[in-house]
Amino acid sequence: MAAEIAEQPETLARLLTDGAAPIASVAQAVAARKPRFVLLAARGTSDHAALYLKYLIEVRLGLPVGLVSPSTLTVYAARPCYDDVLWIALSQSGGSPDLVESTTRAREAGAWAIAITNAPESPLATAADAHIDVMAGPELAVAATKSYTSELLAAWLLAESWAGGDTSRAEVLPALARDVLDRGYGLEVAPRYRFVERLVTTGRGFAYPTAREAALKLMETSYLSAHAFSSADLMHGPLAMIDEDRPVIAVVPFGAGGAAMQPVLDRLAERGADVLVEGDVERAPRAAAAIPLPETGEDLAPILQIMPLQQLAYAMAIARGYDPDAPRGLRKITETL
Amino acid sequence: MAAEIAEQPETLARLLTDGAAPIASVAQAVAARKPRFVLLAARGTSDHAALYLKYLIEVRLGLPVGLVSPSTLTVYAARPCYDDVLWIALSQSGGSPDLVESTTRAREAGAWAIAITNAPESPLATAADAHIDVMAGPELAVAATKSYTSELLAAWLLAESWAGGDTSRAEVLPALARDVLDRGYGLEVAPRYRFVERLVTTGRGFAYPTAREAALKLMETSYLSAHAFSSADLMHGPLAMIDEDRPVIAVVPFGAGGAAMQPVLDRLAERGADVLVEGDVERAPRAAAAIPLPETGEDLAPILQIMPLQQLAYAMAIARGYDPDAPRGLRKITETL
Numbered sequence: 001m002a003a004e005i006a007e008q009p010e011t012l013a014r015l016l017t018d019g020a021a022p023i024a025s026v027a028q029a030v031a032a033r034k035p036r037f038v039l040l041a042a043r044g045t046s047d048h049a050a051l052y053l054k055y056l057i058e059v060r061l062g063l064p065v066g067l068v069s070p071s072t073l074t075v076y077a078a079r080p081c082y083d084d085v086l087w088i089a090l091s092q093s094g095g096s097p098d099l100v101e102s103t104t105r106a107r108e109a110g111a112w113a114i115a116i117t118n119a120p121e122s123p124l125a126t127a128a129d130a131h132i133d134v135m136a137g138p139e140l141a142v143a144a145t146k147s148y149t150s151e152l153l154a155a156w157l158l159a160e161s162w163a164g165g166d167t168s169r170a171e172v173l174p175a176l177a178r179d180v181l182d183r184g185y186g187l188e189v190a191p192r193y194r195f196v197e198r199l200v201t202t203g204r205g206f207a208y209p210t211a212r213e214a215a216l217k218l219m220e221t222s223y224l225s226a227h228a229f230s231s232a233d234l235m236h237g238p239l240a241m242i243d244e245d246r247p248v249i250a251v252v253p254f255g256a257g258g259a260a261m262q263p264v265l266d267r268l269a270e271r272g273a274d275v276l277v278e279g280d281v282e283r284a285p286r287a288a289a290a291i292p293l294p295e296t297g298e299d300l301a302p303i304l305q306i307m308p309l310q311q312l313a314y315a316m317a318i319a320r321g322y323d324p325d326a327p328r329g330l331r332k333i334t335e336t337l
Numbered sequence: 338m339a340a341e342i343a344e345q346p347e348t349l350a351r352l353l354t355d356g357a358a359p360i361a362s363v364a365q366a367v368a369a370r371k372p373r374f375v376l377l378a379a380r381g382t383s384d385h386a387a388l389y390l391k392y393l394i395e396v397r398l399g400l401p402v403g404l405v406s407p408s409t410l411t412v413y414a415a416r417p418c419y420d421d422v423l424w425i426a427l428s429q430s431g432g433s434p435d436l437v438e439s440t441t442r443a444r445e446a447g448a449w450a451i452a453i454t455n456a457p458e459s460p461l462a463t464a465a466d467a468h469i470d471v472m473a474g475p476e477l478a479v480a481a482t483k484s485y486t487s488e489l490l491a492a493w494l495l496a497e498s499w500a501g502g503d504t505s506r507a508e509v510l511p512a513l514a515r516d517v518l519d520r521g522y523g524l525e526v527a528p529r530y531r532f533v534e535r536l537v538t539t540g541r542g543f544a545y546p547t548a549r550e551a552a553l554k555l556m557e558t559s560y561l562s563a564h565a566f567s568s569a570d571l572m573h574g575p576l577a578m579i580d581e582d583r584p585v586i587a588v589v590p591f592g593a594g595g596a597a598m599q600p601v602l603d604r605l606a607e608r609g610a611d612v613l614v615e616g617d618v619e620r621a622p623r624a625a626a627a628i629p630l631p632e633t634g635e636d637l638a639p640i641l642q643i644m645p646l647q648q649l650a651y652a653m654a655i656a657r658g659y660d661p662d663a664p665r666g667l668r669k670i671t672e673t674l
Contacts, residue, residue: 036373036374036418036421037373037374037401037403039401039403043569043570044570047570054406055406055409055413058406058409058413058415058417059409059413059415062415062416062417062418062446063417063418064374064376064403064417064419064422065403066374066376066401066402066403066404067403067404069391069392069395069542069545069567070569071541071542071567071569071594071597072392072395072396072542074597075541075542075593075594075596075597076392076395076396076542076593076594077593078395078396078399079399080395080399080400080401081373081399081400082401084373085401098569109399197534197535198534198535198562204408204412205406205408205409205412205413208406216575219575219577219578220575220577220578223577223578223580224578225535225562225564225578225583227562227564230406230408232380232407232408232435233380233381233384238553238556238557240556240557240560241556241557241560241561241562243560246562256412256413256414257408257412257413259412260408260411260412
C-alpha cells in the first residue's frame with residue numbers, strides 16, 4: 001500500500017502522457033452523440049470517483065447526472081428507457097458482475113456506455129461501447145490508492161475534453177503530488193489518532209468525494225468508524241454526535257466550496273470540536289492540526305487531497321498493529337450479484 | 338418524539354383519506370408532461386425519502402433518476418439545461434434556503450418542479466410548480482419521525498398514480514402500523530444496545546433508505562456512530578470493520594431485495610457478527626435478535642420498517658439519559674446557504 005501511494009506521481013504522469021489522447025477521442029465520440037442525461041455506476045472506492053465525475057459534469061457541462069443504484073436493474077429487473085443517456089461505469093478491476101450486468105442492461109435500454117477501469121481486458125471494459133484505461137498498473141494492496149487518483153484524473157480529462165476545455169492545466173499535478181507526498185503530512189499527524197475509535201470526515205462539492213474516500217480508507221485499514229458527511233448534511237442532524245472524543249477531518253478546498261464550508265467550520269469551532277483541516281487551512285485558524293495543500297483550482301484539488309489521507313490511513317493501520325495490505329474480511333474483487 | 342412515533346397510524350390514514358386525490362392530480366400533470374429524467378433534491382431525513390422515491394421511479398416508471406447535489410447550483414452556479422426534467426424537492430419544513438434556491442434555479446433551467454413538504458405555506462412549497470402536502474401535522478421533536486413516513490407514503494402515492502397503478506394497496510398500512518407499533522419491538526431490543534458506541538445498519542434496494550434513516554435517528558438522539566451501508570457496498574470494504582463490538586442492524590425485506598441480501602447475511606454469520614434482523618427474519622436464523630414484520634410488498638415495506646427503529650432510537654436515548662426531544666447542537670430548520 002505504501003509503495004502504491006508513493007507511485008502516484010508516476011501513474012498520474014503516465015496517464016497524462018499516454019492517456020490524454022485516447023480519452024480525448026472518447027470525449028469526441030460522447031460530444032458527437034449529444035447525450036442529455038448521464039448515469040454513473042460504481043461501487044466502493046470507484047463510487048467516490050463517480051461522485052467526483054458527477055460534480056464535474058453538472059458544473060462543467062450542465063447536464064443532469066444520476067448515480068445509479070445497480071439493484072434496480074439487477075435485483076428488481078426494471079425495464080428503463082435510456083435513449084439519450086450516457087452511461088459511465090467505473091471499476092478498478094472491471095470485474096464486479098453487477099456492474100457488468102447493469103451496463104449490458106443499460107445498453108439494451110438505449111444508453112451509450114463507457115467503462116473506466118484499470119483493466120482493459122476485463123468483462124466490464126468489453127461490455128461497454130467505449131473503454132477508458134486509467135493506466136495505473138497492477139494494484140496489489142486491497143485498499144485502492146493509485147487506481148483511485150488515476151480514475152479521478154481520467155474523469156477530469158474526459159469531462160474537460162468533452163467540454164472543449166484545455167487539459168494542459170492538469171500537467172502540474174505529478175510534480176505537486178510528489179511534493180505533497182514528500183512532505184508526509186499524513187504520516188506526521190497519524191500519532192494523534194492512534195487511539196481514536198470514531199471519526200467524522202467532511203467536505204463539500206468537489207471535496208465531498210475526498211471526505212468519503214478518506215473515511216472508507218480509514219475503515220478498510222484501521223477498522224474505525226469513520227463517517228463522511230457533506231458539510232451541508234452535517235448541519236442537519238449528525239452535528240449532534242460531534243464531541244471531544246470524535247475528531248473531524250475537514251477537507252476545505254480553495255474557492256467556492258471552501259467558502260461554503262465556513263459556517264460549518266465556525267460551528268465546529270464553537271462546539272470545541274477537534275478538527276484536522278486540510279487544504280485552505282486559513283479557514284479554520286483554531287484547528288488542532290492542519291495539512292496545507294497547494295492551490296490547483298477546486299476541480300483538480302481532489303486528486304491531491306486524498307494523498308495525505310491515504311498516508312494517514314496507512315500509518316494508523318501500522319501504528320495499531322494491523323496489516324494494511326491484508327485487511328480482514330476483504331477480497332480485491334467483490335462479487336455482488 | 339414518542340407521541341409523534343405513536344401518531345403514525347393516524348397520519349398515514351389522514352394522508353390516504355385526504356391526500357390521495359390531490360396527489361393523483363399532481364401525478365396526472367406529471368404524466369401529461371412526459372418527463373424523461375427526474376432529479377430529486379433533499380437533505381437529512383428527507384434525503385432518505387428521496388432515495389426511496391428514486392427506487393420507486395426507476396423500478397415502476399423506468400426513468401433515469403438522479404439525486405441532486407444542490408451545491409452545483411448554489412455554490413458553483415452551474416447553468417444546466419433541464420428541459421424534460423422533472424424536479425422533485427422534499428423537505429419537512431420547506432424552509433431550507435438551498436433547496437428553495439436550487440428549485441428556483443432548476444425551474445429557470447427548464448425543469449417542472451414539485452415540492453413535497455409538511456408545510457404548504459413554506460417558501461419551498463410556493464417556489465415549485467406543484468405542491469404535495471404530506472399532512473403529518475405539526476412535528477415538534479427535532480428528530481423527524483411521522484413526517485418521514487408521511488413523505489414515504491406521499492412518494493409512493495405519487496409514483497403509483499403516475500404509473501397508473503392501483504393505490505388501494507396502501508390502505509392496509511395504518512392498521513399494520515398500529516400493530517407493529519403496539520408490539521413495541523424497538524423498545525424491547527433497546528437494552529441490548531445500552532452501551533454500544535458503534536453500529537452498522539444495512540439494507541438493499543427499497544430497504545436501503547430505511548437503513549440510512551435508522552442510522553441517522555440513532556446518531557441524532559443517542560450520538561453513537563451508526564453507519565449505513567447498502568448490503569452490496571458492505572461487501573466492498575466496510576465488512577472489515579464488523580467485529581464482535583460492532584453490531585449490525587439488517588433490514589431484510591420479503592422479496593427480491595431480501596434474497597439479494599442473503600450472501601451478506603451469510604458472510605456476517607460466518608464472521609460471528611451480532612445481527613439484529615428486521616423483516617424477513619428467516620433469512621438470518623442465527624441472528625442475535627429479530628423483529629419480524631408483516632409482508633406488504635417490498636415497495637411499501639419501508640413505511641413500516643422504520644417504525645421499530647424509531648422506537649429503538651427513542652428508547653436508547655432515554656436509557657442513556659439523553660433527551661430525545663432536544664438533541665444537542667441541532668436546530669429544526671437547518672439554514673444551509
